[in-house]
Amino acid sequence: MSPALEAALAHADAHLDESVERLKTLVAIKSISTDKAYAGDVRQAAEWLVRDLEALGFDASVRATPGHPMVVAHDRAADGPHVLFYAHYDVQPVDPLNLWHTDPFTATLVNDDKGETRIVGRGTSDDKGQLLTFVEACRAWKAVNGLLPLKVTLFFEGEEESGSKSLPGFLDANREELGAADIALVCDTDLWNAETPSIVTSLRGLVGEEIEITCASHDLHSGMFGNAARNPIQVLADVIASLRNPDGSVAIEGFYDDVRELPADIAAQWKRLPYDEAAFLRGAGLTTPAGETGRSVLEQTRARPTCEINGIIGGYTGDGFKTVIPAKASAKISFRLVSEMDPKKIRAAFRKHVTDRLPPDATVTFSEHGGSPAMSVPTDGPFVKQAAAALKDEWGNEAALIGSGGSIPVAGEFKRVLGLDTLLIGFALDDDRIHSPNEKYDLRSFHKGIRSWLRIIAAFAA
Amino acid sequence: MSPALEAALAHADAHLDESVERLKTLVAIKSISTDKAYAGDVRQAAEWLVRDLEALGFDASVRATPGHPMVVAHDRAADGPHVLFYAHYDVQPVDPLNLWHTDPFTATLVNDDKGETRIVGRGTSDDKGQLLTFVEACRAWKAVNGLLPLKVTLFFEGEEESGSKSLPGFLDANREELGAADIALVCDTDLWNAETPSIVTSLRGLVGEEIEITCASHDLHSGMFGNAARNPIQVLADVIASLRNPDGSVAIEGFYDDVRELPADIAAQWKRLPYDEAAFLRGAGLTTPAGETGRSVLEQTRARPTCEINGIIGGYTGDGFKTVIPAKASAKISFRLVSEMDPKKIRAAFRKHVTDRLPPDATVTFSEHGGSPAMSVPTDGPFVKQAAAALKDEWGNEAALIGSGGSIPVAGEFKRVLGLDTLLIGFALDDDRIHSPNEKYDLRSFHKGIRSWLRIIAAFAA
Numbered sequence: 001m002s003p004a005l006e007a008a009l010a011h012a013d014a015h016l017d018e019s020v021e022r023l024k025t026l027v028a029i030k031s032i033s034t035d036k037a038y039a040g041d042v043r044q045a046a047e048w049l050v051r052d053l054e055a056l057g058f059d060a061s062v063r064a065t066p067g068h069p070m071v072v073a074h075d076r077a078a079d080g081p082h083v084l085f086y087a088h089y090d091v092q093p094v095d096p097l098n099l100w101h102t103d104p105f106t107a108t109l110v111n112d113d114k115g116e117t118r119i120v121g122r123g124t125s126d127d128k129g130q131l132l133t134f135v136e137a138c139r140a141w142k143a144v145n146g147l148l149p150l151k152v153t154l155f156f157e158g159e160e161e162s163g164s165k166s167l168p169g170f171l172d173a174n175r176e177e178l179g180a181a182d183i184a185l186v187c188d189t190d191l192w193n194a195e196t197p198s199i200v201t202s203l204r205g206l207v208g209e210e211i212e213i214t215c216a217s218h219d220l221h222s223g224m225f226g227n228a229a230r231n232p233i234q235v236l237a238d239v240i241a242s243l244r245n246p247d248g249s250v251a252i253e254g255f256y257d258d259v260r261e262l263p264a265d266i267a268a269q270w271k272r273l274p275y276d277e278a279a280f281l282r283g284a285g286l287t288t289p290a291g292e293t294g295r296s297v298l299e300q301t302r303a304r305p306t307c308e309i310n311g312i313i314g315g316y317t318g319d320g321f322k323t324v325i326p327a328k329a330s331a332k333i334s335f336r337l338v339s340e341m342d343p344k345k346i347r348a349a350f351r352k353h354v355t356d357r358l359p360p361d362a363t364v365t366f367s368e369h370g371g372s373p374a375m376s377v378p379t380d381g382p383f384v385k386q387a388a389a390a391l392k393d394e395w396g397n398e399a400a401l402i403g404s405g406g407s408i409p410v411a412g413e414f415k416r417v418l419g420l421d422t423l424l425i426g427f428a429l430d431d432d433r434i435h436s437p438n439e440k441y442d443l444r445s446f447h448k449g450i451r452s453w454l455r456i457i458a459a460f461a462a
Numbered sequence: 463m464s465p466a467l468e469a470a471l472a473h474a475d476a477h478l479d480e481s482v483e484r485l486k487t488l489v490a491i492k493s494i495s496t497d498k499a500y501a502g503d504v505r506q507a508a509e510w511l512v513r514d515l516e517a518l519g520f521d522a523s524v525r526a527t528p529g530h531p532m533v534v535a536h537d538r539a540a541d542g543p544h545v546l547f548y549a550h551y552d553v554q555p556v557d558p559l560n561l562w563h564t565d566p567f568t569a570t571l572v573n574d575d576k577g578e579t580r581i582v583g584r585g586t587s588d589d590k591g592q593l594l595t596f597v598e599a600c601r602a603w604k605a606v607n608g609l610l611p612l613k614v615t616l617f618f619e620g621e622e623e624s625g626s627k628s629l630p631g632f633l634d635a636n637r638e639e640l641g642a643a644d645i646a647l648v649c650d651t652d653l654w655n656a657e658t659p660s661i662v663t664s665l666r667g668l669v670g671e672e673i674e675i676t677c678a679s680h681d682l683h684s685g686m687f688g689n690a691a692r693n694p695i696q697v698l699a700d701v702i703a704s705l706r707n708p709d710g711s712v713a714i715e716g717f718y719d720d721v722r723e724l725p726a727d728i729a730a731q732w733k734r735l736p737y738d739e740a741a742f743l744r745g746a747g748l749t750t751p752a753g754e755t756g757r758s759v760l761e762q763t764r765a766r767p768t769c770e771i772n773g774i775i776g777g778y779t780g781d782g783f784k785t786v787i788p789a790k791a792s793a794k795i796s797f798r799l800v801s802e803m804d805p806k807k808i809r810a811a812f813r814k815h816v817t818d819r820l821p822p823d824a825t826v827t828f829s830e831h832g833g834s835p836a837m838s839v840p841t842d843g844p845f846v847k848q849a850a851a852a853l854k855d856e857w858g859n860e861a862a863l864i865g866s867g868g869s870i871p872v873a874g875e876f877k878r879v880l881g882l883d884t885l886l887i888g889f890a891l892d893d894d895r896i897h898s899p900n901e902k903y904d905l906r907s908f909h910k911g912i913r914s915w916l917r918i919i920a921a922f923a924a
Contacts, residue, residue, distance in 0.1 A: 204685065208783045217747025218561070219898045222770045223666065223868025226798050227710075227753030227762040229746055233771035233793075234706065240696060241703035248689075284691055285679025285789075288822035291689035300689035308684045309695035310786050315773035316794060320496045320624055321670045321831040322554065323796050324772050324897055327747075331695075332778060334785050336688050360750035369783040406685030435683060 001393075004145045005458040012140035012450045019136040019450065020109070020119065020443070022052070026089070026128045027107040027121045033068050033090035034162040042068045042158050045089045049073075049156060056139055058154065063174075065166035068158035072177070075138070075152045080461045082151035084181035084420065086410055087131035087188060088160035091123035092435045099437035109443065116194075117443040126434035129441035130187040130426055131156060133449030141454060149461030153181055157410070160188075164409055171417040179418035183383045185456075186411060189426035191445065192400040193274060197391035197452065199384060200424035202303070202376040202403035203411060205337030207346050208369030211354060212330040213239070215362050220325040230361040232329040233314045239354050240331065243307050247293040250307045252353045258340040262303050266401070270298055273400050283431055302403035306336045307350075332369070336405065343371030375412045376403075377421060383460065387423055390455035394448060427452065466607045467920040474602035474912045481598040481912065482571070482581065482905070484514070488551070488590045489569040489583045495530050495552035496624040504530045504620050507551045511535075511618060518601055520616065525636075527628035530620035534639070537600070537614045542923045544613035546643035546882065548872055549593035549650060550622035553585035554897045561899035571905065579905035588896035591903035592649040592888055593618060595911030603916060611923035615643055619872070622650075625670075625832045626871055633879040641880035645845045647918075650870055651888030653907065654862040655736060659853035659914065661846060661861050662886035664838040666767070667799030668869035669808050670831030673816060674792040675701070677823050682787040692823040694791040695776045701816050702793065705769050709755045712769045712797075714815045720802040724765050732760055735862055745893045764865040768798045769812075794831070798869065805833035834871040839884060845922065849885055852917035856910060889914065 012019070031045035032038040046062045046069045053060035053073040060073035068090060076082070094104040102108040107121035119129065134154070141148055155178060159166060171178060192198040215230040245251045262270065277297045281287060291300045300306070314329025316322035335346055351366055358364060378384070379401055391399040404424070411422040427449035433439045474481070493507035494500040508524045508531045515522035515535040522535035530552065538544070556566040564570040569583035581591065596616070603610055617640060621628060633640060654660040677692040707713045724732070739759045743749060753762045762768070776791025778784035797808055813828055820826060840846075841863055853861040866886070873884040889911035895901045 206685075206785070208785075210783075215748065218895060218900075220746055221868070221897045222768070222772060222796060223668075223798065223866075224892065224896075225746060225763065226768040226770050226867060227766055228743070228751045228759045229748055230750075230752040231770055233774050234702060237699040237702035237771065237774075238706075240699035244696065244700075281690070284682055284687060286677065286691055286823045288692075289690045290692040290821070290823070297690045301687065304689055306684070306688040308688050308693055308785075308787055309699070309777065310684060310784060311777035311779045311788075312695050312699075312791065313775050313779040315771065317773045317775040318497075318555075321672070321794055321796070322496070322772060322897070323668070323670075323770075325770055326773075329774065332783055334684060334783070336685065359752070361748045361752070404685075405688060406683070430686075436680065 002458060004149065005454060007144040008141045008454050009451055011144045012136065012454060015140065016447055019132065020446070022136070023119065023124065023129055023132050023446065024107040026132065027123055028105050030105055031090045031123070031158065032093050033159045035093060039068065042090055046071050046156070046158055049089060053135070053154065056142060063170070065170050067166040070158065070170055071154070071156040072174070073154040075148050078148050078150050080150035081183070082153065082181045083457070083460065084153045084155055084178060084184045085134050086155045086157070086184060086186045087134065088127045088157040089131060090158045090161050091126070091128070092161050094122050094437070096437065101438055118440040119443055119446065120438060120440045122439055125428045125432040125439055125441040127160070127188050129446050130428060130449065133427060133446060134185070134187060134453050136450045137453035137457065140450065141457065148457070150457055153178065167410060168413055168417065171413055175417060179420065181420060184411070184414045184418070184420045184422040186408065186422050186424045187426050188408060189404060189424045190428045190430060191426070192402065194429060194442070194444070195395065196274065196397040196400055197395045197425070198400040198402050199387060199391070200377070200404045201379050201401045202338070203374060203408050204305070204405055205341065205343060205372045205374040206407045207335040207337065207343045207371045209333050209347065209350060210330060210367040210369060211333065212328055212365045213362055214328045216325065216327045219327050222323040222325050225325055229325050230359060231325050232362065233326065235359060235362045236312070236314065236329045236331055239357055240309055242357055243353070248291045250305065252307070252349050254349050255305065255346065258342065259305055260339040262299065269401065273402070280430060301405040303338055305338050305341060308334055310334055336407070338374045341374060343373055347371060372407060372409055372412060375415065377411070377423065381421065383423060386459040387425060387456050390459040391425070391452055394452045394455050425452070425456070464920060466611065467916060469606040470603040470916050471913055473606045474598065474916060477602065478909055481594065482908070484598070485581065485586065485591055485594050485908070486569040488594065489585050490567050492567055493552045493585070493620065494555050495621045497555060501530065504552055508533050508618070508620055511551060515597070515616065518604060525632070527632050529628040532620065532632055533616070533618040534636070535616040537610050540610050540612050542612035543645070544615065544643040545919070545922065546615045546617055546640060546646045547596050548617045548619070548646060548648045549596065550589045550619040551593060552620045552623050553588070553590070554623050556584050556899070558899065563900055580902040581905055581908065582900055582902045584901055587890045587894040587901055587903035589622070589650050591908055592890060592911065595889060595908060596647070596649055596915050598912045599915035599919065602912065603919065610919070612919055615640065622872070629872060630875055630879065633875055637879060641882065643882060646873070646876045646880070646882045646884040648870060648873055648884050648886045649888050651866055651886045652890045652892060653888070654864060656891060656904070656906070657857065658736070658859040659857045659861045659887070660864050661850060661853070662839070662866040663841050663863045664765070664865035665836060665870050665873060665886070666867055667803065667805060667834045667836040668871070669797040669799065669805045669833045671795050671809065671812060672792060672829040672831060673795065674790055674827045676790045676825050678787065678789045681789050684785040684787050687787055691787050692821060693787050694824060695788065697821060697824045698774070698776065698791045698793055701819055702771055704819055705815070710753045712767065714769070714811050716811050717767065717808065720804065721767055722801040724761065732864070735864070742892060763867040765800055767800050767803060770796055772796055798867065800836045803836060805835055809833060834869055834874055837874040837877065839873070839886065843883065845885060848921040849887060849918050852921040853887070853914055856914045856917050887914070887918070
């Protein structure tokens, strides 16, 4: 280990309390991006970050967009490669508030029954804590070594939790400034487990659809029309039931056409990974995997496509009872895509599946809610290898090169607009309850996250 | 025709405008019984009726129940038989409000394209307009003849649209007072068609059930858990889809065990009745009968049991999209019963059907929303014959003796608690859009309804 890295790690260890204090300050700013009432708080968070980065010697600024602002900061004094680090400083709403054990905006250290210290509060994990792991790494390096060992551009978004609407336009308008980097780093993902780091090498795509089934011209009385009038809730239920085969696979024709099986070596690596399927399900109050028979939970949630019903409504849903046959019923349905699945093709196949199954007197309207393909990151470049080695040095265990079940559109945009590959490295855990009450980030995630980045930037600069 | 009847008919004709004004006043009182927010309005409607009946010389009172109040009024000054007239003064909710062309609580006279005048508003048909046909008949008779020709007890319910929960207890507690009548009359049913009166001789029963399916302990992110976590909306849709066979029959085991085929003579009479299946469906914007293959619409809607989904909700149902796998989803489901079907047995068979089909990690809770058996009325007594003759005098056509698709539990309760047979005679039409936006009652229904009751009470008294 270089003396510069050793000194920076020691400094990060010695000043961890101060790093936690800064996280508390950032958590206290209510930067909920989806709710217009908090627009001032979102801006305040951006301004706080800029002030902090300027104090660290970055050339930092709040950058306006049609939505919430971005933060861009440069420290390009060093020779060596240039990294673009991305995270987001906005957070999800905190309702239902009554389920929080502590105030969501007061990051609170709580010791759990395994002796782990948790930092509890909205955004501690997603994504303010993860964002600060990199900033604190830069701070520790500069404190002991003066100059960073490589060029760093920080790019923080303020509307990741509300659809990233300004992101493509902002990247496009600032293509030269942001695209000058050699590699992008995104810190918004999980560790493999509390002992094992990970680099995410694939992300599922997403197709969102809303369908509305209409039968009668108006709501009918079930005593008068029951049996004879087509019931749109029944039609919708029949359609939804038809989406899955008895073996749990998706029954839409051609759905799996462009799905590749995992390469044998990756599948073998995934099998070796320590993974407790039962514990994963137990965290959600479940015991038995649903979905495709014969596929592991790991494969199902990270490397297989899915069709999920996200919402349904029709008829009378208030208190009591109303013997109505409604005119309409609707559902929101989403598909996670993998491999080469084409969002347009999947959307069309789904629409055909539904339309083909409509009985007489039932009509359907479809509304589109976004579509993005899956993406994957090449695993054979020097940055991946250096990052994996640095992570192993810090954690003792090999970094898992693993697919993620979610969709992180920014990685796709970095490739599409800036031409940059992205390494997705994060330190969150499955049980961090992101988007839910009592979100937490382990103090250990925060501390070792800072140390991991120190090792990674040292490795890149070497 | 007796001079007393002739004078009363003439008076009813001459004062129809005033009768309509009273209907407008009653419609304006928002007596929605299923929504607690309107409890004060329900009471106000009862009080308005009592004041009006007292002015007419009835001994009238608002009578408390554990739910909404009943109205009971007596005019027993005459000799002759004693009729117990029942109707209900509560109404269904009015949502969705944006589909109404006029204010639901402002009864509005609208001329349709056939030259018919419609009285449009919530409850104009079901059941405030029908209720007032009898009251206005009594008013006309008393205005010209002083005394009614027979003993009349009026009994108006305020929670028919919300399950009639207080009805059995109230009848039981007032058995002597209400059971002193010789025959019950219920005005809550339809004409056969605009030219043909009807007496309903059978009613379907009703079982209401609400089911809630729970899978995970909390809402999950579909990117993290999609495929592997059981989705309660999918489970609910699978269950609902399993309720019907491909031929449209209900798939619950034993569902048809106690269903009798129509007797041959009744089936023959129904075949003779003027009935336009296509027109009936067209009135609801439909073209093709759903339900059991090979059964006529008439039979399906009046003499066959059914299973209808009346409401469904789960997951995210607001604007936009949320990639959630919800923890819960629920539906309201009702069954119409015929012949000897036992509500308890049907409820148990349904619950078993659902429970047997639950996959791992799905649990269900059931809530009961009322249950009543089907009932039938003897067609050979003197009252039926007198009423049928009086109806023929008014309408020119024979009264159809027909089964009704709806459930009017009060007729069963009158038999069970008071030992009274019931004649169900009403003047509504298929296209009255009861329980829906733009509910209407034809002015002709209202007018000839009043005249029909005048002829019936004269016939009973003769």
